Amino acid sequence: MDTNTSTQQKAAAPVNMIQALNWALHDAMEEDANVIHFGEEVGDAEGGGIVKISAGLSTKFGSRVRSTPISEMGFMGAAVGAAVVGMKPVVEVMLMNFVAVCMDQITNHAAKLRFMSGGQTHVPMVIRTMTGSGFQNGGQHSDFLEAWFCHTPGIKVVMPSNPADGYGLLRSAIDDPDPVLFIDHLNNYWTPGVAPVRGTKIPLGKARIHQPGKDVTVIGYSRSMLDIPPVAAKLEAEGISVEIIDLRTVSPIDMDTVLASVKKTGRAVIVHEAVKSFGVGAELSSRIHEALFRELKAPVERVASNDSPVPYAPPLEAAFLYSHADIEAAIRKTLA
Amino acid sequence: MDTNTSTQQKAAAPVNMIQALNWALHDAMEEDANVIHFGEEVGDAEGGGIVKISAGLSTKFGSRVRSTPISEMGFMGAAVGAAVVGMKPVVEVMLMNFVAVCMDQITNHAAKLRFMSGGQTHVPMVIRTMTGSGFQNGGQHSDFLEAWFCHTPGIKVVMPSNPADGYGLLRSAIDDPDPVLFIDHLNNYWTPGVAPVRGTKIPLGKARIHQPGKDVTVIGYSRSMLDIPPVAAKLEAEGISVEIIDLRTVSPIDMDTVLASVKKTGRAVIVHEAVKSFGVGAELSSRIHEALFRELKAPVERVASNDSPVPYAPPLEAAFLYSHADIEAAIRKTLA
């Protein structure tokens, strides 16, 4: 990896998500001395993060980048405090399940201080974390928990699916005056993609039409954006035209883009890795039904993971996650 | 309050929720030595709980009832450990927002140990907590957060609305072999209601038809069951017949009862105090649309609180919560 050599950001050379996020951190830190970064193992002495997203940053930016003791409540609260006086902390929670030990600082503090102080203070911090099944990490290291935070007013939730979006969204998340939870997925860290252009920021709250289509809208974000396109390609061969939307920001949802698409196609399918019940898909589905009930040709379908903890053994992990066949079946169901 | 005098449970004399829950704890502890109870202030030396739900229990049951240090992660984990070897802890989290300091033991442990151990262990514990806006308790003491736990496979969520249900559901929750989150609401602790009959348990996962009706199904639970009936009564006068369902168990939802009702009425409105976006209403709405799309006469409506933290000043608290007028408008919308 070319750590921090942001001069190398040429649209031509493909890079992976790790590189893109590393560049985003680097560029933000270089431009604004208020940007600081901490979390377990993020310093170069500790390897620059477990997948090296922070590589080179402590070497270049010194004490603005710090490896922390294992004390998520402590350092999450420290991020809140620093943000209240205008620092812009990017704090890493190594894996998403560990938010469970520091929810209080995120949901009772970061998300609420602007409101509770009557706007006197605000909390411009980013919480970066990663997750995903498929690595035999078992029940306590694999969950997608974005719905908890989507249900928490005051915080935004961003979940990129590719390197260029990752860069652009992380830059915007760092600029944002309010707390942003930024969730990576482990499944495509090393997959090359189009490189970001230095300084190109992608606004939060704007979805991306990944592929236009006419017959059905399939909405994904994060990991499911790896799975929807191949299914769509298969159906394309049969003459089924799929419009794919990558939400990118999961809260607030870009309903304008979603509704415009579903108004056109009359059909919608939502795909996410988080367990199905009470997930993000439920909110999207209800909003689409509420807004377009008369225009819908079929009920909105949800494709998501099994309502269980994430299992360890590979065949069970496969059974936990939705399959491509599930996506295909859901699309066909809306067309039936 | 007649603490623990369960002989006094006569269906004739109305009692309030506090008394009903106290009886449920008492009767369960009397019948099964494995039932233990702890939390902040629950011992009689500390007043028997801040609203006295635990009054008399430590006096009668000794060290099986304990006031804890302020260390929710510690004592929640202790409940998990005790449950794993067959104790049946009822652990109190004083107010719902404080679950944010002990989420890890609830969601990563209590909810998952049965699955992760391949069924070798299970966690028969009850987490009791209370919440509700309208008491000027501000942003960190008033939230309904049930959706977080509904989205967590392995744990059940129970939210009673009246004393008899409170008693019967708490008894079943204590009997249940899996963890149950039991959420009271502050708004009707002191409202008298029909007394429970000693030993009468209400099965988890079964909704209650509060009132039969023909034109529209209104689904509530917990606090919203105070608000739906008066609105329904008002509309009744106009000839609008409302069927009211009290979910009682919010996860798993009794979809059989819900769908049978909506199949009949063709219309549904969901009302809860939690903030609207990504709330329980979203899951219900999507499931109803998914199952009854062709039968529905109008899209399912959701009535819930404003997507903000709970404010302090009474006029803002009033603006935060849905109003009776909101419920009425939603019902009328489905009929339009």
Added chain:
Amino acid sequence: MGMTQPDSKTLVAIYKKMALIKHSDDRVIGAMKAGRMQMPYYSARGQECIPAAISTLLTDEDYLVTIYRGVHDMLAKGLPAKLLWAELAGKATGSCKGKGGPMHLTYPSKGCMVTTGIVGASMPIACGLALASQLRGETRVTVANFGDGASNIGAFHESLNLASVWKLPVILVCQNNRFAEHTSYAKGTSVAKIANRAASYDMPGLHVDGNDPVAVYQAAQQAIERARSGGGPTLIEALTFRFNGHLIGDMGEYIPKAEYAAAVAADPYPKYRSWLIDNRHATSAEIEAIEAGIKAEIDEAEAFAMSSPPPDAIEVKRDVYAYDIA
């Protein structure tokens, strides 16, 4: 690090803050009893000399984080009484526009940064404020208040460890009033002195009589000098008592009668006034003038609060994010 005996001017300044806290508290409770105000109110009556002495050593640049029982801390640090009263009354003119209430008092221009209602949460946030000053090369210090009960929660441990390994300029002030809600110290806390827990973090731990303004002042002075000069954090445990229970309405049945009587007999407020006069730091007339001034200030604050308009309903849509929702 010097142990300065504060001069008369300082001693009187401390008294003035104590008087403001004490009288404001009496008046709030009076207004509540008379039905003019209604709220969950956590009186700190009895604990006033702790923030009064500490904040005399702080500037407006220094940061404060406190808890639901923090009106005394906020007043001592400079939150104007008018804005406090309007906030307690839930008015649009309150420091938090009526959105926060007693548990979330905030007033950044005097360094009153955060008030939390979650036990333990003041400490991690204070570490972050201190981290910001450290990284910016400022000499500000941050004071974090918390109770004895809070010393048993995880956030205490994580914060003290973090403050120590990062040598943060933070002063952790445990106002030990012997009770956590209705739970007595020993039932919840496994150590004889909370100050001793500092040893777990290679940090000085000072144990002082929290009812003695001079003792508190001297301990705070050491801690603040240490923090300002880059020496890192200090834990101060100040032993005190709260006279009005956990919150208004609490009848204190759980407090042994003799313990309560002894605590009231040791009420720091009249004791300190006599001490000031006896030791000629102030005359009775000067003290009377201070009290009269404070009475006027609170009269004005109460009148302001009562006559202010409530917030408009639209405010629930504001301050959730930087932009308005819906």
Added chain:
Amino acid sequence: MGMTQPDSKTLVAIYKKMALIKHSDDRVIGAMKAGRMQMPYYSARGQECIPAAISTLLTDEDYLVTIYRGVHDMLAKGLPAKLLWAELAGKATGSCKGKGGPMHLTYPSKGCMVTTGIVGASMPIACGLALASQLRGETRVTVANFGDGASNIGAFHESLNLASVWKLPVILVCQNNRFAEHTSYAKGTSVAKIANRAASYDMPGLHVDGNDPVAVYQAAQQAIERARSGGGPTLIEALTFRFNGHLIGDMGEYIPKAEYAAAVAADPYPKYRSWLIDNRHATSAEIEAIEAGIKAEIDEAEAFAMSSPPPDAIEVKRDVYAYDIA
């Protein structure tokens, strides 16, 4: 409380457990390197004498809670190697039916109650197991394992305080291997010895050489006797090292070369074997026989794991609740 010098039989029993842990670990890593197995595997190679010595003092009735790096603890306590290997291999015959994996090993019939992947979480759960025995009037004790890094998280503090105020029969064993993932002890931990933190909870804190089975045995003996006789909890810090990094694949770049070399030179396994022979607790032949027996046991375990069927997909619907879902 006596400080018994363990007899030869006990010393050899400890060795046998060490050998089982050591050889199982070598073989797992071998199988991974050969591509026969794949998993996130947290080797405890180097730490084996801690659980080997402690569990010699425990019965099947005593409870154990450990962490992701806990294969050694589980084997020492009695989790059968076959069931371990099948679980690691993700097979239906694994102790957790392939649902848990290395981070969630469980085997209640030998007291192996919970393995957690969340740093710090072993301790509150252990308090609950100990509470159950206390309330039931049993003499069982509970052992909770955790790392040096875990001593900085809130759950440590809350658990030790709770264990102390409730006098719970729990032994808190910190296996201090000097690193938390890639972070060295001093970067994360503000105290010279973790055992010293026991003072914050009015609890004995024992600091021992975790590579010396006799020292570990004697410390554990004190702690277990204290717990069994109602004396309450003890914190034991056992100094050790992990030779295979945080997890397999970790190349250890963050470990100073000299530190690593010194640690390997102090490898407790060959050292203890020589000591046993030199001090005539066992003959070379006896040791060889033990090793051969263990080799056979692991051969069998590996063959069992490899030949076992994977779990059926329907298993994701089972064990979520007492009933099957969907």
